[in-house]
Amino acid sequence: MxxxxxxxxxxxxxxxxxxxxxxxxxxxxxxxxxxxxxxxxxxxxxxxxxxRVLSRRIAVSREEISRHLLVMSSHPAAVQALLKPGDLAAADQVATLFAQFMGANPAYFQLRLISANDYGLERVRVDRRDGSLQRVQGPDLQEKGHYDYVADTLKLAAGETYLSRISINHERGANAGQDKPTLQLAMPVRVAGNADNNAAAALGLVVVNLDLNGMFSMLKADLPPSYQVFLANGEGDILIHPDAQKTFGFDRGQRQLIQDEMPRLTELISDASIQAVFEASEGAHALEPIVAAFIVHDIRVRSSDGRMVLGLAQPLDDVxxxxxxxxxxxxxxxxxxxxxxxxxxxxxxxxxxxxxxxxxxxxxxxxxxxxxxxxxxxxxxxxxxxxxxxxxxxxxxxxxxxxxxxxxxALEHLAQHDMLTGLPNRRLLEDRLDTACAHARRHGGRVCVLFIDLDRFKQLNDRFGHDAGDAVLKIVAGRLLGMMREADTVARLGGDEFVVLLDSQTQMEHVAAIAEKLLACLTAPIAYEGHQLQLGASIGIGRFPEDGQTRAEIMAKADKAMYEAKAVGQGGVRFYSPSQV
Structure with a gap:
């Protein structure tokens, strides 16, 4: 037992x-x-x-370059240099302006002012060469009329941006950008003040050669070091890859396609899908095992290739x-x-x-x-x-x-808010304005936008420096938030431009009074390191449905009203009216 x-x-x-x-x-x-x-x-x-955040940052960078081109193409000296080719003072002023922009933007290889006449002769050109900026003059200026980007840009309306295909730059005289991955952005130069501005022939164009690798290096700086960046054009040709030997194969007479290396991207290239998230560890062109996410990135400007495939990957071992x-x-x-x-x-x-x-x-x-x-x-x-x-x-x-x-x-917040002031940025403002317009359209309500541009801010920046300018922008943002209700949206578009989206419950007859109070608040002196800084503001007002049916129309009308107020005299408030056009 x-x-x-x-x-x-x-x-x-x-x-x-x-x-x-x-x-x-x-x-x-x-x-x-x-x-x-x-x-x-x-x-x-x-x-x-x-x-997605990287894609938004690329779009923001492209918009910033377009704003730079707008400033340069609309500068009176650029128009004068094209109208009167012999005006050396205007050409010198344009060259100084180009040098300032290139000094502030290391990714700019080259800036040029090209005439529509004389076979596309370069009137002003500043190159980046051996780590310094050099102006090219006299017989070294070249004729560029035979290049597609010249003819295509001259066809654009004022303020429109041309974007070239991403390719290896073999253009003679590219200097620092010679035989390197380059992207060209250009904008036509037209005579300002012409009521039929777009119909008049363009005098010329301003074109910037952009260092693709340098731009992506700056964009990647905030990403984890183990992240790998991929970029391909609409046909799948690899433009950016961890292995540089696989990039720009078409420039060497061969095709290196991203869909051959990662077959899961075939649907993105064929436009059958807009994103792909997967693990990749097998295949004839397999990398080390990775986890990857790819999306379709739309350029949204006049371009020969408006679709790109953008992706990030991380080694599976790191995950x-x-x-x-x-x-x-x-x-x-x-x-x-x-x-x-x-x-x-x-x-x-x-x-x-x-x-x-x-x-x-x-x-x-x-x-x-x-x-x-x-x-x-x-x-x-x-x-x-x-x-x-x-x-x-x-x-x-x-x-x-x-x-x-x-x-x-945190990444989502960074993508929707201004880094300096913490206010909503253009993207979040546009989302809220679209929502407000849709709600007003459904329920018969109204929407009001106040477009604010600070006066004398550039003089303040030039005199006291960018630190003072940043401090003033933060104070202005705080004042605007303090004046507005919690239901209102106060956003910063960039520079010294702010926008206030009023709550839908706001009575239209009170809008002018609100704008005047904001104007009085913004003109109050600002104490900075023992100085009393005096600013002003110009406010333009756009309304739905009076001034437009879409967000873009209302913002454009408010912007025009603001410029009208600024033209009359600094420190004013103006509603948009058709008579302003």
């Missing part, structure tokens, strides 16, 4: 030990697989969010590196548990069954994303240690996920 009991105990102990080992192994397996899947999925979402410590800890726990099961299973079979099953069930629930439930955390044996390590593992994963969510929210 005793032998039989001992045999049953041994067999039961061995069986329970085997069950315990199996349960421990399953626990480790489910925990590892669950953590791996969650980390990979989180990495995919983080990459997709970062790719899973956070699970190695967890896997080692789980393996150690499983080994300890196996040893204990072999030694104590006969006498403690019943005691072991319940807690092991509880831990196994908790691991399964955790793998399914459900609450783990109660764990035997108070036990003083190895099972309690397993439960506590499992709970610690769960907390670590939750903390990692929470940290990733915070980073994602």
């Amino acid at each position: 005793k032998v039989w009991a001992q045999g049953i105990a041994v067999k039961l102990g061995l069986l329970l030990a085997a069950v315990g080992v199996l349960a421990a192994g399953l626990t480790g397996f489910y925990a590892y697989e669950a953590s791996r899947d969650m980390l990979v999925n989180t990495a995919k979402q983080e990459l997709l969010t970062s790719t 899973l590196g956070r699970t190695r410590e967890l896997a080692l800890s789980t393996l150690q726990i499983v080994a300890v548990l196996c040893l204990l099961c072999l030694l104590l299973a006969i006498g403690l079979a019943r005691a072991f069954t319940r807690p092991i099953n509880a831990v196994s069930a908790a691991a399964q629930r955790f793998a399914l994303g459900l609450p783990a439930g109660a764990l035997p955390l108070t036990r003083k044996d190895e099972i309690g240690s397993l439960a506590r390590n499992f709970a610690q593992m769960q907390e670590q994963i939750k903390e990692q996920l929470a940290d990733l969510m915070r980073k994602q929210e």
